[in-house]
Amino acid sequence: MDHFKADDKVAKLIHANHYLLPVINRFGIRLGFKDKTVAQVCTEKNIDSNFFLAIINTYTNEDYFPEQDLLKFSPELLIDYLRKTHRYYFEYFFPEVEHRLNKVLNSCQGNCGDLQLINTFYQKYKVELTKHLEEEENRVFPYILALTGCLRTGGQMPEQFSNYYIQSREPEHTMVDQKIYDLKNILIKYLEANYDDNLCNTFLFAIFQFERDLVDHARIEDKILVPKVVEIEKMVRHG
Amino acid sequence: MDKRFIIIHPHEIIRKGLWAILRESFHFEFVLLNSVEALKDYSGLKNLFLVVFLASELDSKNTKTQIHELLALDNTLQIIPMYSSSLECSPHEISISQDEPAFAITETVKKLFNKQKPVQKSMSDLSEREKDVLAQVALGFTNKEIADKLFISIHTVISHRKNITEKLGIKSISGLTVYAILNKLIDTENIDPASLI
Incomplete structure:
Protein backbone atom coordinates (compact mmCIF):
# COMPACT_ATOMS: atom_id res chain seq x y z
CA MET A 1 0.00 0.00 0.00
CA ASP A 2 1.03 3.58 -0.59
CA HIS A 3 1.28 5.75 2.49
CA PHE A 4 -1.50 8.04 3.52
CA LYS A 5 -0.63 11.68 3.13
CA ALA A 6 -1.87 14.97 4.57
CA ASP A 7 -3.87 15.79 1.44
CA ASP A 8 -5.70 12.43 1.38
CA LYS A 9 -9.36 12.55 2.23
CA VAL A 10 -10.22 11.01 5.58
CA ALA A 11 -13.03 9.05 3.94
CA LYS A 12 -10.44 7.43 1.65
CA LEU A 13 -8.44 6.27 4.67
CA ILE A 14 -11.42 4.41 6.05
CA HIS A 15 -12.39 2.90 2.71
CA ALA A 16 -8.83 1.61 2.38
CA ASN A 17 -8.58 0.28 5.93
CA HIS A 18 -11.69 0.20 8.08
CA TYR A 19 -9.68 -1.07 11.04
CA LEU A 20 -8.59 2.54 11.41
CA LEU A 21 -12.01 3.59 12.71
CA PRO A 22 -11.27 3.10 16.43
CA VAL A 23 -7.82 4.61 15.86
CA ILE A 24 -9.14 7.89 14.47
CA ASN A 25 -11.80 7.96 17.20
CA ARG A 26 -8.93 8.08 19.72
CA PHE A 27 -7.97 11.38 18.14
CA GLY A 28 -11.51 12.67 18.59
CA ILE A 29 -12.24 12.31 14.86
CA ARG A 30 -15.74 10.98 14.21
CA LEU A 31 -17.66 9.85 11.14
CA GLY A 32 -19.23 12.37 8.79
CA PHE A 33 -15.96 13.59 7.25
CA LYS A 34 -17.55 14.88 4.01
CA ASP A 35 -14.63 15.58 1.67
CA LYS A 36 -12.26 16.86 4.31
CA THR A 37 -8.60 15.95 4.05
CA VAL A 38 -6.37 14.71 6.84
CA ALA A 39 -4.74 18.14 7.06
CA GLN A 40 -8.11 19.91 7.37
CA VAL A 41 -9.44 17.59 10.04
CA CYS A 42 -6.19 17.78 12.01
CA THR A 43 -6.28 21.58 11.95
CA GLU A 44 -9.92 21.57 13.07
CA LYS A 45 -9.22 19.22 15.95
CA ASN A 46 -5.87 20.75 16.81
CA ILE A 47 -3.98 17.52 16.15
CA ASP A 48 -0.32 17.33 15.08
CA SER A 49 -0.89 16.00 11.55
CA ASN A 50 2.57 14.40 11.30
CA PHE A 51 1.88 12.46 14.46
CA PHE A 52 -1.56 11.47 13.20
CA LEU A 53 -0.14 10.28 9.87
CA ALA A 54 2.63 8.34 11.58
CA ILE A 55 0.11 6.53 13.76
CA ILE A 56 -2.30 5.61 10.96
CA ASN A 57 0.50 4.61 8.59
CA THR A 58 2.20 2.32 11.10
CA TYR A 59 -1.22 0.87 11.85
CA THR A 60 -1.95 0.19 8.21
CA ASN A 61 1.45 -1.05 7.12
CA GLU A 62 3.40 -2.92 9.74
CA ASP A 63 6.66 -2.39 7.89
CA TYR A 64 6.28 1.36 7.74
CA PHE A 65 8.60 2.88 10.20
CA PRO A 66 9.58 6.51 9.73
CA GLU A 67 11.72 6.52 12.82
CA GLN A 68 13.34 9.91 12.43
CA ASP A 69 10.00 11.61 11.97
CA LEU A 70 8.28 9.74 14.75
CA LEU A 71 11.01 10.44 17.24
CA LYS A 72 10.37 14.14 16.89
CA PHE A 73 7.10 13.89 18.79
CA SER A 74 6.96 14.45 22.48
CA PRO A 75 6.41 11.35 24.61
CA GLU A 76 3.38 13.13 26.10
CA LEU A 77 1.57 12.87 22.75
CA LEU A 78 2.34 9.19 22.51
CA ILE A 79 1.30 8.51 26.09
CA ASP A 80 -1.96 10.36 25.58
CA TYR A 81 -2.67 8.19 22.56
CA LEU A 82 -1.68 4.98 24.36
CA ARG A 83 -3.87 5.83 27.34
CA LYS A 84 -6.83 6.35 25.06
CA THR A 85 -6.06 2.98 23.52
CA HIS A 86 -6.08 1.36 26.96
CA ARG A 87 -9.40 2.98 27.74
CA TYR A 88 -10.79 1.56 24.51
CA TYR A 89 -9.72 -1.93 25.56
CA PHE A 90 -11.27 -1.65 29.02
CA GLU A 91 -14.44 0.22 28.16
CA TYR A 92 -15.28 -1.30 24.84
CA PHE A 93 -13.20 -4.25 23.77
CA PHE A 94 -13.27 -6.54 26.83
CA PRO A 95 -17.04 -6.21 27.43
CA GLU A 96 -17.76 -6.61 23.73
CA VAL A 97 -15.62 -9.71 23.31
CA GLU A 98 -17.11 -11.29 26.43
CA HIS A 99 -20.58 -10.57 25.16
CA ARG A 100 -19.76 -12.25 21.85
CA LEU A 101 -17.99 -15.18 23.49
CA ASN A 102 -20.96 -15.77 25.81
CA LYS A 103 -23.24 -15.93 22.82
CA VAL A 104 -21.02 -18.58 21.25
CA LEU A 105 -20.98 -20.53 24.52
CA ASN A 106 -24.76 -20.34 24.77
CA SER A 107 -25.13 -21.61 21.22
CA CYS A 108 -23.09 -24.73 21.96
CA GLN A 109 -24.72 -28.09 21.26
CA GLY A 110 -23.61 -31.28 22.94
CA ASN A 111 -20.24 -31.49 24.69
CA CYS A 112 -19.19 -27.95 25.49
CA GLY A 113 -16.21 -28.70 27.68
CA ASP A 114 -13.80 -27.77 24.89
CA LEU A 115 -15.43 -24.43 24.32
CA GLN A 116 -15.26 -23.79 28.05
CA LEU A 117 -11.49 -24.20 27.78
CA ILE A 118 -11.43 -21.35 25.29
CA ASN A 119 -13.37 -19.28 27.77
CA THR A 120 -10.89 -20.12 30.53
CA PHE A 121 -7.99 -19.29 28.25
CA TYR A 122 -9.55 -15.93 27.40
CA GLN A 123 -10.34 -15.09 31.04
CA LYS A 124 -6.77 -15.79 32.15
CA TYR A 125 -5.43 -13.87 29.21
CA LYS A 126 -7.56 -10.89 30.16
CA VAL A 127 -6.20 -10.94 33.71
CA GLU A 128 -2.65 -11.01 32.40
CA LEU A 129 -3.22 -8.26 29.88
CA THR A 130 -5.01 -6.10 32.44
CA LYS A 131 -2.04 -6.44 34.78
CA HIS A 132 0.28 -5.42 31.98
CA LEU A 133 -1.80 -2.38 31.01
CA GLU A 134 -2.16 -1.29 34.64
CA GLU A 135 1.57 -1.52 35.16
CA GLU A 136 1.97 0.87 32.24
CA GLU A 137 -0.68 3.26 33.54
CA ASN A 138 0.52 3.27 37.12
CA ARG A 139 4.24 3.08 36.75
CA VAL A 140 5.68 3.32 33.25
CA PHE A 141 3.70 6.33 32.00
CA PRO A 142 4.07 8.41 35.20
CA TYR A 143 7.80 7.66 35.09
CA ILE A 144 8.10 8.88 31.51
CA LEU A 145 6.09 12.02 32.28
CA ALA A 146 8.32 12.76 35.29
CA LEU A 147 11.37 12.21 33.12
CA THR A 148 10.21 14.56 30.37
CA GLY A 149 9.28 17.06 33.09
CA CYS A 150 12.87 16.94 34.35
CA LEU A 151 14.21 17.40 30.84
CA ARG A 152 12.12 20.55 30.46
CA THR A 153 12.74 22.10 33.88
CA GLY A 154 16.18 20.67 34.64
CA GLY A 155 14.82 19.41 37.98
CA GLN A 156 15.55 16.20 39.89
CA MET A 157 13.74 12.90 39.37
CA PRO A 158 11.20 12.21 42.13
CA GLU A 159 12.32 9.79 44.85
CA GLN A 160 9.95 7.00 43.83
CA PHE A 161 11.67 6.60 40.47
CA SER A 162 15.23 6.80 41.70
CA ASN A 163 16.00 3.19 40.81
CA TYR A 164 13.66 2.86 37.88
CA TYR A 165 14.74 2.72 34.26
CA ILE A 166 12.54 2.10 31.23
CA GLN A 167 14.46 -1.07 30.45
CA SER A 168 13.63 -2.47 33.89
CA ARG A 169 9.95 -2.85 33.07
CA GLU A 170 8.76 -6.35 32.25
CA PRO A 171 9.09 -7.27 28.59
CA GLU A 172 5.64 -8.84 28.38
CA HIS A 173 4.50 -7.60 25.04
CA THR A 174 5.55 -10.65 23.08
CA MET A 175 3.69 -13.00 25.41
CA VAL A 176 0.61 -10.82 25.29
CA ASP A 177 0.65 -10.83 21.47
CA GLN A 178 1.37 -14.54 21.27
CA LYS A 179 -1.60 -15.54 23.37
CA ILE A 180 -4.14 -13.68 21.31
CA TYR A 181 -2.68 -15.33 18.23
CA ASP A 182 -2.88 -18.75 19.91
CA LEU A 183 -6.50 -18.16 20.90
CA LYS A 184 -7.37 -17.40 17.31
CA ASN A 185 -5.43 -20.33 15.92
CA ILE A 186 -6.89 -22.87 18.34
CA LEU A 187 -10.40 -21.82 17.31
CA ILE A 188 -9.55 -21.86 13.63
CA LYS A 189 -7.57 -25.09 13.54
CA TYR A 190 -8.31 -27.33 16.44
CA LEU A 191 -11.73 -26.83 17.97
CA GLU A 192 -14.66 -28.93 16.86
CA ALA A 193 -17.36 -26.59 15.55
CA ASN A 194 -20.33 -27.49 17.74
CA TYR A 195 -21.64 -23.93 18.02
CA ASP A 196 -23.46 -21.39 15.88
CA ASP A 197 -21.15 -20.45 12.99
CA ASN A 198 -22.26 -16.84 12.68
CA LEU A 199 -21.83 -16.15 16.37
CA CYS A 200 -18.37 -17.67 16.35
CA ASN A 201 -17.41 -15.66 13.27
CA THR A 202 -18.52 -12.49 15.03
CA PHE A 203 -16.35 -13.42 17.99
CA LEU A 204 -13.38 -14.15 15.72
CA PHE A 205 -13.79 -10.83 13.88
CA ALA A 206 -13.42 -9.06 17.21
CA ILE A 207 -10.30 -11.08 18.04
CA PHE A 208 -8.74 -10.31 14.65
CA GLN A 209 -9.36 -6.61 15.15
CA PHE A 210 -8.00 -6.72 18.67
CA GLU A 211 -4.87 -8.62 17.70
CA ARG A 212 -4.13 -5.97 15.11
CA ASP A 213 -4.67 -3.19 17.56
CA LEU A 214 -2.56 -4.84 20.22
CA VAL A 215 0.37 -5.61 17.93
CA ASP A 216 0.35 -2.03 16.72
CA HIS A 217 0.13 -0.78 20.27
CA ALA A 218 3.13 -2.89 21.27
CA ARG A 219 5.06 -1.73 18.22
CA ILE A 220 4.47 1.93 19.05
CA GLU A 221 5.66 1.35 22.61
CA ASP A 222 8.66 -0.84 21.88
CA LYS A 223 9.92 0.82 18.73
CA ILE A 224 9.04 4.48 19.29
CA LEU A 225 8.33 5.26 22.92
CA VAL A 226 11.06 3.20 24.55
CA PRO A 227 13.97 4.36 22.32
CA LYS A 228 12.80 7.93 22.87
CA VAL A 229 12.76 7.44 26.63
CA VAL A 230 16.18 5.78 26.63
CA GLU A 231 17.49 8.89 24.86
CA ILE A 232 15.94 11.22 27.43
CA GLU A 233 17.25 9.05 30.27
CA LYS A 234 20.77 9.59 28.94
CA MET A 235 20.28 13.37 28.94
CA VAL A 236 18.53 13.68 32.30
CA ARG A 237 20.18 11.03 34.42
CA HIS A 238 23.67 10.80 33.03
CA GLY A 239 24.07 14.12 31.28
CA MET B 1 10.87 -17.19 5.70
CA ASP B 2 8.17 -14.55 5.31
CA LYS B 3 8.19 -12.69 2.05
CA ARG B 4 7.56 -9.09 1.13
CA PHE B 5 7.23 -7.44 -2.24
CA ILE B 6 8.61 -3.96 -2.62
CA ILE B 7 7.67 -2.16 -5.82
CA ILE B 8 9.73 0.91 -6.63
CA HIS B 9 8.59 2.88 -9.64
CA PRO B 10 8.09 6.62 -10.18
CA HIS B 11 4.70 6.08 -11.82
CA GLU B 12 1.72 5.23 -9.69
CA ILE B 13 -0.03 3.52 -12.59
CA ILE B 14 2.80 0.99 -12.87
CA ARG B 15 3.15 0.47 -9.09
CA LYS B 16 -0.54 -0.15 -8.62
CA GLY B 17 -0.77 -2.22 -11.81
CA LEU B 18 2.02 -4.59 -10.79
CA TRP B 19 0.58 -4.77 -7.30
CA ALA B 20 -2.83 -5.74 -8.72
CA ILE B 21 -1.27 -8.49 -10.86
CA LEU B 22 0.93 -9.95 -8.14
CA ARG B 23 -1.59 -9.95 -5.33
CA GLU B 24 -3.81 -12.31 -7.33
CA SER B 25 -1.21 -15.03 -6.94
CA PHE B 26 0.83 -13.99 -3.93
CA HIS B 27 -0.61 -13.18 -0.55
CA PHE B 28 2.28 -11.27 0.92
CA GLU B 29 2.57 -7.76 2.24
CA PHE B 30 3.34 -5.18 -0.41
CA VAL B 31 5.19 -1.92 -0.13
CA LEU B 32 4.76 0.57 -2.97
CA LEU B 33 7.30 3.37 -3.28
CA ASN B 34 8.01 6.09 -5.81
CA SER B 35 11.76 6.33 -5.18
CA VAL B 36 14.66 4.41 -3.74
CA GLU B 37 15.07 7.13 -1.09
CA ALA B 38 11.64 6.26 0.36
CA LEU B 39 13.09 2.86 1.33
CA LYS B 40 14.76 4.56 4.29
CA ASP B 41 11.49 4.33 6.20
CA TYR B 42 11.71 0.56 5.93
CA SER B 43 15.19 0.01 7.27
CA GLY B 44 13.71 -1.90 10.23
CA LEU B 45 12.79 -4.94 8.13
CA LYS B 46 14.37 -8.14 9.41
CA ASN B 47 14.54 -11.84 8.59
CA LEU B 48 12.46 -11.55 5.46
CA PHE B 49 12.77 -12.66 1.88
CA LEU B 50 12.46 -9.33 0.11
CA VAL B 51 11.71 -9.12 -3.58
CA VAL B 52 12.35 -5.62 -4.87
CA PHE B 53 10.84 -4.72 -8.24
CA LEU B 54 12.89 -1.81 -9.43
CA ALA B 55 12.06 0.48 -12.35
CA SER B 56 14.89 0.18 -14.85
CA GLU B 57 15.24 3.96 -15.04
CA LEU B 58 16.09 3.93 -11.33
CA ASP B 59 18.34 0.91 -11.72
CA SER B 60 21.99 1.82 -11.50
CA LYS B 61 24.98 0.47 -9.68
CA ASN B 62 24.53 3.26 -7.20
CA THR B 63 20.90 2.55 -6.36
CA LYS B 64 21.56 -1.18 -6.13
CA THR B 65 24.29 -0.52 -3.58
CA GLN B 66 21.90 1.74 -1.69
CA ILE B 67 19.21 -0.94 -1.60
CA HIS B 68 21.71 -3.56 -0.50
CA GLU B 69 23.02 -1.36 2.28
CA LEU B 70 19.52 -0.69 3.58
CA LEU B 71 18.06 -4.17 3.34
CA ALA B 72 20.54 -6.93 2.61
CA LEU B 73 22.12 -7.11 6.05
CA ASP B 74 19.11 -8.57 7.87
CA ASN B 75 17.18 -10.03 4.95
CA THR B 76 17.46 -12.20 1.89
CA LEU B 77 17.22 -9.82 -1.01
CA GLN B 78 16.34 -10.29 -4.66
CA ILE B 79 16.14 -7.31 -6.99
CA ILE B 80 14.08 -7.75 -10.15
CA PRO B 81 14.52 -4.97 -12.70
CA MET B 82 11.36 -3.79 -14.42
CA TYR B 83 11.92 -2.77 -18.07
CA SER B 84 9.50 -0.85 -20.22
CA SER B 85 10.02 -3.23 -23.14
CA SER B 86 11.04 -6.89 -23.30
CA LEU B 87 13.65 -5.88 -25.91
CA GLU B 88 15.70 -4.43 -23.07
CA CYS B 89 15.62 -7.65 -21.04
CA SER B 90 18.70 -9.80 -20.91
CA PRO B 91 18.28 -13.58 -20.84
CA HIS B 92 21.00 -13.74 -18.19
CA GLU B 93 19.09 -12.02 -15.42
CA ILE B 94 15.68 -12.40 -13.84
CA SER B 95 13.61 -9.44 -14.94
CA ILE B 96 10.14 -8.41 -15.98
CA SER B 97 8.93 -5.96 -18.58
CA GLN B 98 5.86 -3.80 -18.90
CA ASP B 99 4.84 -5.26 -22.27
CA GLU B 100 4.63 -8.81 -20.93
CA PRO B 101 1.23 -10.36 -20.21
CA ALA B 102 0.36 -10.63 -16.52
CA PHE B 103 0.76 -14.43 -16.37
CA ALA B 104 4.35 -14.18 -17.62
CA ILE B 105 5.21 -11.80 -14.76
CA THR B 106 3.60 -14.16 -12.25
CA GLU B 107 5.51 -17.10 -13.75
CA THR B 108 8.84 -15.30 -13.43
CA VAL B 109 8.23 -14.68 -9.75
CA LYS B 110 6.99 -18.21 -9.10
CA LYS B 111 10.13 -19.63 -10.73
CA LEU B 112 12.22 -17.46 -8.47
CA PHE B 113 10.47 -18.86 -5.38
CA ASN B 114 10.77 -22.45 -6.50
CA LYS B 115 14.49 -21.97 -6.87
CA GLN B 116 14.72 -20.56 -3.36
CA LYS B 117 12.34 -22.93 -1.65
CA PRO B 118 13.89 -24.41 1.46
CA VAL B 119 13.18 -27.95 2.53
CA GLN B 120 9.72 -27.67 4.07
CA LYS B 121 9.18 -29.30 7.43
CA SER B 122 6.17 -31.55 7.12
CA MET B 123 3.25 -30.10 9.04
CA SER B 124 1.92 -33.56 9.78
CA ASP B 125 0.85 -34.68 13.22
CA LEU B 126 3.11 -34.64 16.21
CA SER B 127 5.43 -37.60 16.74
Missing part, protein backbone atom coordinates in the same frame (compact mmCIF):
# COMPACT_ATOMS: atom_id res chain seq x y z
CA GLU B 128 4.84 -39.79 19.80
CA ARG B 129 7.85 -38.27 21.51
CA GLU B 130 6.61 -34.75 20.81
CA LYS B 131 3.25 -35.68 22.30
CA ASP B 132 5.03 -36.90 25.45
CA VAL B 133 6.93 -33.64 25.73
CA LEU B 134 3.81 -31.57 25.06
CA ALA B 135 1.89 -33.41 27.79
CA GLN B 136 4.63 -32.58 30.29
CA VAL B 137 4.68 -28.94 29.19
CA ALA B 138 0.90 -28.81 29.69
CA LEU B 139 1.25 -30.26 33.16
CA GLY B 140 3.51 -27.34 33.99
CA PHE B 141 6.90 -29.00 34.17
CA THR B 142 10.08 -27.12 33.34
CA ASN B 143 12.48 -28.19 30.61
CA LYS B 144 14.85 -29.63 33.20
CA GLU B 145 12.08 -31.65 34.87
CA ILE B 146 10.85 -32.93 31.51
CA ALA B 147 14.37 -33.97 30.53
CA ASP B 148 14.74 -35.94 33.79
CA LYS B 149 11.33 -37.60 33.47
CA LEU B 150 11.76 -38.67 29.85
CA PHE B 151 15.49 -39.50 30.15
CA ILE B 152 16.52 -37.08 27.44
CA SER B 153 18.77 -34.03 27.44
CA ILE B 154 17.46 -30.51 27.98
CA HIS B 155 18.73 -29.73 24.52
CA THR B 156 16.45 -32.42 23.08
CA VAL B 157 13.48 -31.10 25.08
CA ILE B 158 14.05 -27.62 23.71
CA SER B 159 14.33 -28.93 20.18
CA HIS B 160 11.09 -30.93 20.57
CA ARG B 161 9.33 -27.84 21.92
CA LYS B 162 10.47 -25.78 18.99
CA ASN B 163 9.13 -28.38 16.56
CA ILE B 164 5.83 -28.64 18.43
CA THR B 165 5.30 -24.89 18.25
CA GLU B 166 6.18 -24.82 14.56
CA LYS B 167 3.89 -27.72 13.71
CA LEU B 168 0.90 -26.51 15.69
CA GLY B 169 1.23 -22.75 15.26
CA ILE B 170 0.78 -22.29 19.01
CA LYS B 171 3.46 -20.49 20.98
CA SER B 172 2.33 -19.81 24.53
CA ILE B 173 2.38 -22.47 27.23
CA SER B 174 -1.29 -21.90 28.02
CA GLY B 175 -2.15 -22.23 24.33
CA LEU B 176 -0.21 -25.51 24.14
CA THR B 177 -2.01 -26.67 27.27
CA VAL B 178 -5.40 -26.03 25.68
CA TYR B 179 -4.27 -28.05 22.66
CA ALA B 180 -3.06 -30.90 24.87
CA ILE B 181 -6.38 -31.04 26.73
CA LEU B 182 -8.44 -30.80 23.53
CA ASN B 183 -6.51 -33.72 22.09
CA LYS B 184 -6.59 -35.69 25.32
CA LEU B 185 -2.83 -35.85 25.63
CA ILE B 186 -3.23 -35.47 29.37
CA ASP B 187 -5.65 -37.12 31.68
CA THR B 188 -7.91 -34.39 33.05
CA GLU B 189 -10.11 -36.64 35.12
CA ASN B 190 -8.30 -35.90 38.31
CA ILE B 191 -7.12 -32.41 37.45
CA ASP B 192 -9.20 -29.31 36.86
CA PRO B 193 -8.18 -28.26 33.33
CA ALA B 194 -8.69 -24.61 34.24
CA SER B 195 -5.91 -24.87 36.82
CA LEU B 196 -3.41 -25.78 34.10
CA ILE B 197 -4.16 -23.03 31.60
